[in-house]
Amino acid sequence: xxxxxxxxxxxxxxxxxxxxxxxxxxxxxxxxxxxxxxxxxxxxxxxxxxxxxxxxxxxxxxxxxxxxxxxxxxxxxxxxxxxxxxxxxxxxxxxxxxxx
Amino acid sequence: xxxxxxxxxxxxxxxxxxxxxxxxxxxxxxxxxxxxxxxxxxxxxxxxxxxxxxxxxxxxxxxxxxxxxxxxxxxxxxxxxxxxxxxxxxxxxxxxxxxxxxxxxxxxxxxxxxxxxxxxxxxxxxxxxxxxxxxxxxxxxxxxxxxxxxxxxxxxxxxxxxxxxxxxxxxx
Numbered sequence: 001x002x003x004x005x006x007x008x009x010x011x012x013x014x015x016x017x018x019x020x021x022x023x024x025x026x027x028x029x030x031x032x033x034x035x036x037x038x039x040x041x042x043x044x045x046x047x048x049x050x051x052x053x054x055x056x057x058x059x060x061x062x063x064x065x066x067x068x069x070x071x072x073x074x075x076x077x078x079x080x081x082x083x084x085x086x087x088x089x090x091x092x093x094x095x096x097x098x099x100x
Numbered sequence: 101x102x103x104x105x106x107x108x109x110x111x112x113x114x115x116x117x118x119x120x121x122x123x124x125x126x127x128x129x130x131x132x133x134x135x136x137x138x139x140x141x142x143x144x145x146x147x148x149x150x151x152x153x154x155x156x157x158x159x160x161x162x163x164x165x166x167x168x169x170x171x172x173x174x175x176x177x178x179x180x181x182x183x184x185x186x187x188x189x190x191x192x193x194x195x196x197x198x199x200x201x202x203x204x205x206x207x208x209x210x211x212x213x214x215x216x217x218x219x220x221x222x223x224x225x226x227x228x229x230x231x232x233x234x235x236x237x238x239x240x241x242x243x244x245x246x247x248x249x250x251x252x253x254x255x256x257x258x259x260x261x262x263x264x265x266x267x268x269x270x271x272x
Contacts, residue, residue, distance in 0.1 A: 002107050002147070008207045010111050010144065014118055014137075016200040021122030023192030024185055029169065029178075033121050033134050036165065040141055043153075051148040055217030056232045059150050060241050063233070066160050067248045071255030073165045077172050078262035090178045093186075 007048035015041035028083070028090045032076045039069045107147055113140040125184050131169050138162045149221075152230045 014037055021034030043062045050058025083095055117137030124130045138161040145154035186192070219232060237245055 002103060005207050006107065006111075007144070007148070009204060010114065012203040012207065013115060013200060016196050016203070017115075017118040017122060019199070020192050020196035023195065024189035025122060026184060026186045027127065029127055029172070030122060030130055033130055033169070036134065036161070037118050037121065037137065040138065040161070043157075044141060044144060047145055047148050047150045047153055050219075051150065053214060053217055054219045054221075056219045056236045057217070057240075059153050059229075059233055060236050062150075062153055063156065063237070064244060064248050066156055067252060070160055070165060071251050073168055074255045074259040075262070077168055078259040080172060081176070081263045082265070084176050084178065 004048060004052045007044060011041045011045040011048070014038075014044065026091050026093060028080055028092055028095070031092065032073065032080075035076075036069060036073065039065055039072075103147060106143065110140045110143040110147070113137070114144070125180065127173055127178065128170075131166060131173065134169075135162055135166050138166070149224060150229060152233050 018034040018037035018041065021037065022031050025031055025034070043065050046058040046062040046065070048058075050056060050062075080090070084090065087094060089095070114137050117133045117135075117140065120133035121130045121137060124133060139158060142154040142157040142162070145151075145157060224232065
């Protein structure tokens with residue numbers, strides 16, 4: 001029997017890797033990948049607690065999170081496509097149209 | 101025992117995949133490492149007796165979302181940057197390491213067992229994971245389910261309008 005804290009540790013490590021990825025990379029696409037990693041970490045947490053608290057609610061919530069992740073990926077990639085047509089870059093430091 | 105071996109295998113592959121995904125200079129390698137991390141996350145779900153979520157993870161994450169990313173890479177082929185790490189990366193790495201140390205310390209503190217639900221091992225093997233999720237989804241969580249369908253509709257319309265703006269259809 002694997003204790004619950006092991007699964008929470010997986011989730012912690014995955015979440016912090018995603019957060020670090022958002023902080024250290026300049027590439028817009030890699031930042032989106034890192035956001036997917038963070039959503040995945042939240043999912044692991046929900047499913048692990050659902051298993052150990054013997055309740056199916058956590059699994060239902062993780063389904064909703066997967067839905068949100070799919071919507072976020074579609075919108076994020078559409079924004080990237082629009083930006084790429086305009087500026088031909090994926091560097092987040094060069095995307096400063098709203099700065100003045 | 102075999103559970104623990106599998107768990108540590110999945111854990112190490114998730115760790116390796118996620119690290120390669122955020123550290124690799126090539127976006128294609130990043131996407132494929134992300135695929136490895138997602139598939140092994142599905143393995144973690146199977147260890148937790150959540151077969152339906154594992155299947156959805158593979159179909160939606162590893163199938164749909166990753167293919168979407170790879171399609172964008174294929175269509176636009178963004179060129180490789182020379183400097184691919186942001187200049188604030190030492191701060192980011194120090195922050196990440198200290199945050200992971202803090203959180204691992206926090207989850208190892210003694211905790212109390214909360215109230216147990218009614219979805220025990222015996223109910224699970226009697227009804228099945230998918231049926232239990234379906235019953236919960238279409239009875240207690242019907243309103244969030246409808247909202248999520250609306251979110252998907254809005255995301256689809258938004259993606260079509262954003263990406264299709266400015267392109268004229270071909271005149272035949």
